[in-house]
Amino acid sequence: MHMSAASKEVQRVMTFCNACRYCEGYCAVFPAMELRRTFSSQDLSYLANLCHNCRDCYYACQYTPPHEFELNIPKTMAELRLETYREFCWPKGFRGLFKRNVLTLVLAILVCFAVIFGTMLMFQGKEVVFSNHTGSAAFYKIIPYQVLVTVPVTIALLVLLVVAKEFATFWRRTGGSLPSFLNLRAHGIAVTDVLFLKYLEGGGQGCTYPDGQFSMVRRWLHHLVFYGFALCFGATVLAAFYEHFLHLTSPFPVFSLPVILGTIGGIAILPGTTGLLYLKTKLDRAPATGKSTAMDIGFLILLFMVSLTGLLLLIFRETPAMGTLLAVHLGFVAVFFLTAPYGKFVHAIFRYAALVKNADEQILSKL
Amino acid sequence: MKSNRNQNAGKVFDVLVIGGGNAALCAAMTARESGASVMLLEGAPIHFRGGNSRHTRNLRYAHDKGNGHLTGPYLEDEFYNDLLQVTEGKTDERLARHTIRQSKDIGLWMERHGCRFQPSMRGTLHLDRTNAFFLGGGKALMNAYYSQAEKMGVNISYESDVYDLEIKDGRFVAARVKVSHSDRRIAAKSVVVASGGFQADIKWLKKYWGDAADNFIVRGTPYDKGRMLKVLLDKGAEPVGDPKQCHAVAIDARSPRFDGGIVTRLDCVPFGITVNKHGHRFYDEGEHFWPKRYAIWGRLVARQEDQIAYSIIDSKSLELFMPSVFPPIEAESIQELAGKLSLSPSMLEKTVADFNASVKGGSFDAGALDDCLTVGLEPPKSHWARTIDRPPFYGYPLRPGITFTYLGVRVNDKSRVMMQNGNLSANMFAAGEIMSGNILGKGYMAGFGMTIGTVFGRIAGKEAARHAHERSL
Numbered sequence A: 001m002h003m004s005a006a007s008k009e010v011q012r013v014m015t016f017c018n019a020c021r022y023c024e025g026y027c028a029v030f031p032a033m034e035l036r037r038t039f040s041s042q043d044l045s046y047l048a049n050l051c052h053n054c055r056d057c058y059y060a061c062q063y064t065p066p067h068e069f070e071l072n073i074p075k076t077m078a079e080l081r082l083e084t085y086r087e088f089c090w091p092k093g094f095r096g097l098f099k100r101n102v103l104t105l106v107l108a109i110l111v112c113f114a115v116i117f118g119t120m121l122m123f124q125g126k127e128v129v130f131s132n133h134t135g136s137a138a139f140y141k142i143i144p145y146q147v148l149v150t151v152p153v154t155i156a157l158l159v160l161l162v163v164a165k166e167f168a169t170f171w172r173r174t175g176g177s178l179p180s181f182l183n184l185r186a187h188g189i190a191v192t193d194v195l196f197l198k199y200l201e202g203g204g205q206g207c208t209y210p211d212g213q214f215s216m217v218r219r220w221l222h223h224l225v226f227y228g229f230a231l232c233f234g235a236t237v238l239a240a241f242y243e244h245f246l247h248l249t250s251p252f253p254v255f256s257l258p259v260i261l262g263t264i265g266g267i268a269i270l271p272g273t274t275g276l277l278y279l280k281t282k283l284d285r286a287p288a289t290g291k292s293t294a295m296d297i298g299f300l301i302l303l304f305m306v307s308l309t310g311l312l313l314l315i316f317r318e319t320p321a322m323g324t325l326l327a328v329h330l331g332f333v334a335v336f337f338l339t340a341p342y343g344k345f346v347h348a349i350f351r352y353a354a355l356v357k358n359a360d361e362q363i364l365s366k367l
Numbered sequence B: 001m002k003s004n005r006n007q008n009a010g011k012v013f014d015v016l017v018i019g020g021g022n023a024a025l026c027a028a029m030t031a032r033e034s035g036a037s038v039m040l041l042e043g044a045p046i047h048f049r050g051g052n053s054r055h056t057r058n059l060r061y062a063h064d065k066g067n068g069h070l071t072g073p074y075l076e077d078e079f080y081n082d083l084l085q086v087t088e089g090k091t092d093e094r095l096a097r098h099t100i101r102q103s104k105d106i107g108l109w110m111e112r113h114g115c116r117f118q119p120s121m122r123g124t125l126h127l128d129r130t131n132a133f134f135l136g137g138g139k140a141l142m143n144a145y146y147s148q149a150e151k152m153g154v155n156i157s158y159e160s161d162v163y164d165l166e167i168k169d170g171r172f173v174a175a176r177v178k179v180s181h182s183d184r185r186i187a188a189k190s191v192v193v194a195s196g197g198f199q200a201d202i203k204w205l206k207k208y209w210g211d212a213a214d215n216f217i218v219r220g221t222p223y224d225k226g227r228m229l230k231v232l233l234d235k236g237a238e239p240v241g242d243p244k245q246c247h248a249v250a251i252d253a254r255s256p257r258f259d260g261g262i263v264t265r266l267d268c269v270p271f272g273i274t275v276n277k278h279g280h281r282f283y284d285e286g287e288h289f290w291p292k293r294y295a296i297w298g299r300l301v302a303r304q305e306d307q308i309a310y311s312i313i314d315s316k317s318l319e320l321f322m323p324s325v326f327p328p329i330e331a332e333s334i335q336e337l338a339g340k341l342s343l344s345p346s347m348l349e350k351t352v353a354d355f356n357a358s359v360k361g362g363s364f365d366a367g368a369l370d371d372c373l374t375v376g377l378e379p380p381k382s383h384w385a386r387t388i389d390r391p392p393f394y395g396y397p398l399r400p401g402i403t404f405t406y407l408g409v410r411v412n413d414k415s416r417v418m419m420q421n422g423n424l425s426a427n428m429f430a431a432g433e434i435m436s437g438n439i440l441g442k443g444y445m446a447g448f449g450m451t452i453g454t455v456f457g458r459i460a461g462k463e464a465a466r467h468a469h470e471r472s473l
């Protein structure tokens, strides 16, 4: 079977680790590796996505360059992981987007802004967009209710479809079966792993990130981003529910649940993303792949902009800037979701899938 | 480091520590905690710091009850009996019991100095009760110790190869060091020598093993050349341990000459037959469990022509042992395998046929000393003897892999170096591999090298600091 250079390198390093096993206490990769004696390309894609790049094994390894064995687990894993992102992407024609991530983001932003501003100005006119609107249904004076509902819902459904498709591809291409996908206990374990970011704890002292010292900082920052994002997402869904089923119209009062959740979430994301970006500037690059830097940074900046514009919209929603801010915010939100399946966001899909597979495997091995 | 060096030029340190492995760091941290100014000289560059200690996995220490990383108690007497067994009595009871007692609960001290142990339920070897496993292995432990030592204010200099010691009347005065091409003299009130054995000096090994040593593989660091050991012995320190002996195991012949570490080990021997370059068997492959026997196989292979041997198994046994780092050499017939291993096909076929004919079937059990043995074969195979007949067949080339040497300097229970005239040195202390021959006269016990280094490193650090302090009064 054909194997890419990245796969072959992960296969080589895993063969070393399997004869050594010193790092087995750091993360799920090593116990999963120990269930195997040889590694197919399916196994390798799976293991690469089980690695969350904590780099503990890099600093602990007696065989990193300049040692002649030249093992660099995190870097090798990251390179294969990136390859799986492209490989398992859907539709296939969009693979190139991973390679030109920055260009994709910039173009997406330009297009979304152009469309939103264009439509707004065309249909509502300058006076409406740039003047003060307060009170109930203020947003709809700028963007009609139907548009504000149908467009996001369409985007959401599209993204959901792509995400499901990518998850399924990952599952199939890493040798997963339907019964193991239906193992609810495995999902339960994986969800807990995610909610607590168990493997970013490393062996209990956190990641050796951004340099050779152990630290929990990355884990806490990731928590801020993750829960911040979850709150914002929840706020949006709740808002839709209020509108549609309770027939309340936005903007909601400052002390309504959607606004509170969204505000907390947005406030959490700002330091979360800034912190993660800052850590990247301090990064010891030896165990890192340069190939995903643009993608990682682009994603964090985008997320930062989504929450920043959301918060600005909240603060200035009673001024003439509201129209512009609304457009800008929705623009970033649209870009975020439309590009999600073709950038850093997919790590969430594949990592979750890998964690489920891992839980399922470990349950089976202990029977 | 640069600014440090200039700042320290001409300064007399309280304690100089020579070496940068486990014993050296334990000594340096303890001396510093006792208030001494400490300079540590590591011969290796920063990337390869930590000597053989960077290749280790676990250590053994006495404890009354289990804890998060040990499954049950391990008391002094059991510990001592285990030691008696492996050394066949070649130990110094007083010093050995002293080591064991001092090892009690050193896990706590280690954790306070940055060590992290792996929770006990994960252990892959059957040592979970007696041995504590370092999370991430020895290099992770060394990283933690270095970072702790730095925080405490220990001066650390890498690529600092000590080549001579000024010793006057059994008293250390200064060390001569090559630091990145410049020559320096470093004076201190006391010295802890923790520079390991001499196993990486092939020339020295040749004195005892002749040209055979050219085919030895050094499992650990290339920086343990025994320079300090030689200087100490030349300048009057009393030797201890058999100079001719070394701890050697059979490892994969495809390993690098130095520093291959743990991954080059092979555990296949008990499950097949092992032949020399003439295709002859030469020892009972199934004498005992592999962990109890693997240390004699280094010497067995060393005695074969060209120091090479081949372990041969068939497909029944391939998955019975830890995966190897280099893939086995595979063939569909014994003849083909012989060709691939450059052995005489007819001879290997005969050896396998003779072996197969003498196998008396029993019930095979890899986890027990089973009743599968050969009858009428010389040498016999006492356990796990099964016919080699199910292709594909696999071969692993073996060479002696040397772990450490036994020759060292004699010390007392305070780690103080003993001189040939019977006096104790006033200010020279030794810890770790360089003095482990005091306790380990023969054989080896998993995890005990690090115990000796930790126990005597701490004692040496404390005593060296105490001596320096008394001198300053």
Ligand SMILES: Cc1cc2nc3c(=O)[nH]c(=O)nc-3n(C[C@H](O)[C@H](O)[C@H](O)COP(=O)(O)OP(=O)(O)OC[C@H]3O[C@@H](n4cnc5c(N)ncnc54)[C@H](O)[C@@H]3O)c2cc1C
Binding pocket: B018, B019, B020, B021, B022, B023, B024, B041, B042, B043, B044, B049, B050, B051, B052, B053, B054, B055, B056, B057, B058, B059, B060, B160, B161, B162, B163, B194, B195, B196, B197, B219, B220, B221, B223, B224, B225, B226, B227, B228, B261, B262, B403, B431, B432, B433, B434, B446, B447, B448, B449, B450, B451, B453
């Ligand atoms: C592959 C392997 C696995 C092992 N696994 C275990 C295990 O799991 N548990 C266990 O207890 N033991 C194990 N051992 C044995 C163990 O490594 C030693 O017992 C222990 O590391 C000795 O510690 P040390 O500090 O005395 O020597 P080392 O750790 O070897 O340190 C010696 C130091 O001195 C430095 N040095 C040497 N000469 C000079 C000089 N002239 N000037 C300056 N610096 C110098 C070296 O660079 C090195 O840093 C293993 C050994 C090997 C090879």
Ligand code: SF4
Binding pocket: A016, A017, A018, A020, A021, A022, A023, A024, A057, A058, A060, A061, A062, A063, A071, A073, B136, B137
């Ligand atoms: S990363 Fe290095 S130390 Fe860790 S298990 Fe692999 S080979 Fe061993």
Ligand code: SF4
Binding pocket: A023, A026, A027, A028, A029, A030, A050, A051, A052, A053, A054, A055, A056, A057, A058, A073, A074, A077
């Ligand atoms: S980088 Fe971290 S998560 Fe990845 S294999 Fe190494 S220890 Fe595991």
